[in-house]
Amino acid sequence: MIHEQEQQQLIHDFSVTYGHAPDHLFFSPGRVNLIGEHTDYNGGYVFPAALTMGTYLAVKQTDDQMLHLASANFDQQITCSINDLSYKKEDNWGNYQRGYSTFFSNQGFELTGLEMYFLGNLPHGAGLSSSASIEMVTAFMISTLTGANCSTPELAKACQQVENHYIGVNSGLMDQFAVGMGKQDHALFLDTQSLVYEHVPLHLGNYCLVITNSNKRRGWQIPNTMSDALNVNKDCLICKQLGFI
Numbered sequence: 001m002i003h004e005q006e007q008q009q010l011i012h013d014f015s016v017t018y019g020h021a022p023d024h025l026f027f028s029p030g031r032v033n034l035i036g037e038h039t040d041y042n043g044g045y046v047f048p049a050a051l052t053m054g055t056y057l058a059v060k061q062t063d064d065q066m067l068h069l070a071s072a073n074f075d076q077q078i079t080c081s082i083n084d085l086s087y088k089k090e091d092n093w094g095n096y097q098r099g100y101s102t103f104f105s106n107q108g109f110e111l112t113g114l115e116m117y118f119l120g121n122l123p124h125g126a127g128l129s130s131s132a133s134i135e136m137v138t139a140f141m142i143s144t145l146t147g148a149n150c151s152t153p154e155l156a157k158a159c160q161q162v163e164n165h166y167i168g169v170n171s172g173l174m175d176q177f178a179v180g181m182g183k184q185d186h187a188l189f190l191d192t193q194s195l196v197y198e199h200v201p202l203h204l205g206n207y208c209l210v211i212t213n214s215n216k217r218r219g220w221q222i223p224n225t226m227s228d229a230l231n232v233n234k235d236c237l238i239c240k241q242l243g244f245i
Contacts, residue, residue, distance in 0.1 A: 002027045006056050006119060009072075014058040014117040017070045022058035022117070024145070028137035029054035030128040031178040032211055034187055040172030043193030048174060049202060049209075050182020055120040055133040059141055062113035067101065069094045071118040082111045087166060093134070099166035100139045103158055109146035116141075123213045132175035135159040140180075152180040153195065 036046035
């Protein structure tokens, strides 16, 4: 759902940046997880819900064989050739777009030059899946414009693959799946091993979910904590597959 205020700002900012209006507008939400922290990367159950906040994307196709990236949230503007989509640490957030362009190119879909402008209203590093929101809106856009027309579960799995093998983050599938499969007034019950899911009505009446931003970025303070945790989770998944747990 693209809200009118953000849509107008998105079109205005794109036009100021590139000198003309975009051809396409896209949106992908963030998510909050209600139950099931750190269970998605060992095949457990999770219970997230999509948010009305997220990432907006304006796009215009070009014939210059270049990806042009700009954002209201980052000062850095990035330009790269679609013929050189290798990971570059200095391009920071621009590697997501490189990664998904690489994925679809490897699937045999023809890429074109693109002018892209991103606008997000999710706080970064706050655990609301701003990264997955960028991933899904980018992947959905490329899938649409190349004619790949992937299903949402396929896009979620593609996003996890790119994040794991291109970006280098050993994430689970919950964030991308919740972002893509979220439904208004529902939470999503998901078995991350089988990917069987159910939309569960979430009518809160006089109640509401309160999400507080402490402005403390999520991160790991102890070296190797994530690596150690992932090794344990891999062992747990093997045990689960063997029927021990």
